[in-house]
Amino acid sequence: MPLPSGSSAAEAPDAAGPSGPSGAPGPSFSPLYQQIKGLLTRSLQGGEWKPGEAIPSEMELAARFRVSQGTVRKAVDELATGNLLVRRQGKGTYVATHAEASTQYRFLHLVADDPGAARLQRRLLDCRRLRASAEVARALGLRSGEAVIQVRRLLLQDAQPVVLDDIYLPGTLFKGLSVERMDSYKGPMYRLFEAEFGVRMIRAEERLRAVAAEALAAQLLATAPGVPLLSVERLSFTYDDKPVELRRGLYRTEHHHYRNELN
C-alpha cells in the first residue's frame, strides 16, 4: 500500500493487498503494475489511443496513475512484450499496428525455401454473407445461424498459387466488408481490419495437419487432387481473448515450408 493515504485520485488504482487497512480477506494479490497494465489495456481496447499513435510518456502515466515511473515501466514492458505496444527510444511508446513492415506477416509462418523468392501476391476470389454453421459458430462464439462473412482468397508467388484461405468473420463486427473494399486496400488484411473496423488481432492459435487436396482445392491451387497440403486452422483473438476470426488455410509445401521457433 505505498500510496500516501488521502491522496486517492479518481484514476488511482487500489492495490487491495491481503494486509490492507480494511483487513478484508482479499482472496488474491494483484501487484500495482498488473493493475496499471489492466488500465492501459482498457484504454487501448476503448480506443483512447489508436493503432500507430503514441501513448503518453511514462512520466505522464506515472502522474496520472499516482505511481512511480518504474511501476508504469514494468506495465508497459509487459504490454510491449505482448506486442500490444512498441517502444521507440527517444521518441515514445506507440500502439502496435499491423501496418509496419516488420509485422507485415506477423501471423503467416510460411516462407519460401528459396530465400530470394518474390513477394506474395493476393487475389480475392469471393466474399459473401452467410449463416454460421455449427462449427464456425462454436469457434467464433456465435449462435448457430448468425450472420458471418466468408472471404476466400489466394496467395500467389510468381503467379503460382501457394495458399488458399477461407476466412470467417462475425457479421456484426465487419458490416460493409466487400470485395471492392478489400481489393482496393493496399497492405495487410489485418491492417484494414484494425483501421476500418476497429478490430485488432492480438494473438492466435493454429492447428496444423497434413491433408490430401480435394478436387476443388486442387483446382484453385492449380495442382492435382490427392497432393499433400498443409492445413492450417487459425483462430485469432482480440482483446479479452475474444475470438474474431476463423481462418482455414491450405498451403502448398513443395517449395515453401512453415517455419516455427521453439523456445
Added chain:
Amino acid sequence: MPLPSGSSAAEAPDAAGPSGPSGAPGPSFSPLYQQIKGLLTRSLQGGEWKPGEAIPSEMELAARFRVSQGTVRKAVDELATGNLLVRRQGKGTYVATHAEASTQYRFLHLVADDPGAARLQRRLLDCRRLRASAEVARALGLRSGEAVIQVRRLLLQDAQPVVLDDIYLPGTLFKGLSVERMDSYKGPMYRLFEAEFGVRMIRAEERLRAVAAEALAAQLLATAPGVPLLSVERLSFTYDDKPVELRRGLYRTEHHHYRNELN
C-alpha cells in the same frame, strides 16, 4: 560507468561505454545487465551450476559482480524468459531442466484431437553410428563424413504409431549412446542428453511440410503409402547457438494436430 573507479574486482564487468574515461571509440554500447547475462550464461555453459540446481541468490550475485541487486535481477529475468533459468519465489533461482513435468514435451507440439487421450509411448527401433551425409553435416556444422549417431524411434498412442523420428547427433558429443542406455532411461530424451552427456537443448527451429508417406515410413507407421504426413524437420541448438541435433519427424495427423501459438 557506475562502478566506483579503483574497485575493479576480478569478476567485475567493465561497461566500456562509448563515452568511457579512455575515450575509446567503442563501436557498441553494452548495458551492465547484458554483460552480467553473458557471465551467467558462461557459467551455465561451463557447468558451474548443473540443471536442476539452484544458482546463488540475487544478493550473492550482486556482490560477486559488484552491481546492485536490480541489475542482477534484470539479467536473471531475461534468462528466465529464455527458459534457461527458473525462478521460484521464496526458494531461489534454478537451472532449467528438461526433467520437469511442465516441460516434459516442451519441444513437441503434437497433441491429440481428443483431450482425454492416453500418454505417448516410446519405442526405439534403431541406433547406429554412421558417417554424416553432406546434408546432415551442413545442418550440424560438421564436415562431411564425420561420425554421426542416428536414432530411429516411434511414438505410439494406444499401440497406434503416431510419430516416426529420425534423430542425428554429432558422434563426438554423444559417445557411448546406445539403444540399451536409451531404453532403460525413464523420462524425456532431452533429459538424458543433459544428464548423461552434458548437452542441453536451449532452443530449436522447425520446418513443416505436408508430404506423402513413402513405402518404408508407411510400414513403420502402420498406414498406407501415399497418406499425407506432417514432416517436421527440427534443428536444436545448445549454448552459443551451436546446432547439436537434427531431427526428422513424420507425424500422422488423422487424430492429432500440431498446435502453435502466435503472438
Added chain:
DNA sequence: GAGTGGTCTAGACCACCAC
C-alpha cells in the same frame, strides 16, 4: 525467523531523437 524472490520508490545519469 531467516532467507529468497517480488514489488515499489525516488533519484541519478545515459542514449537517442527531434527541433
Added chain:
DNA sequence: TGGTGGTCTAGACCACTCA
C-alpha cells in the same frame, strides 16, 4: 536543448518457503 525511453542504484517493504 529538451523530452523520451533505457540503465543503474540504494533502500524499503511484501509474499513465499522452510526449518
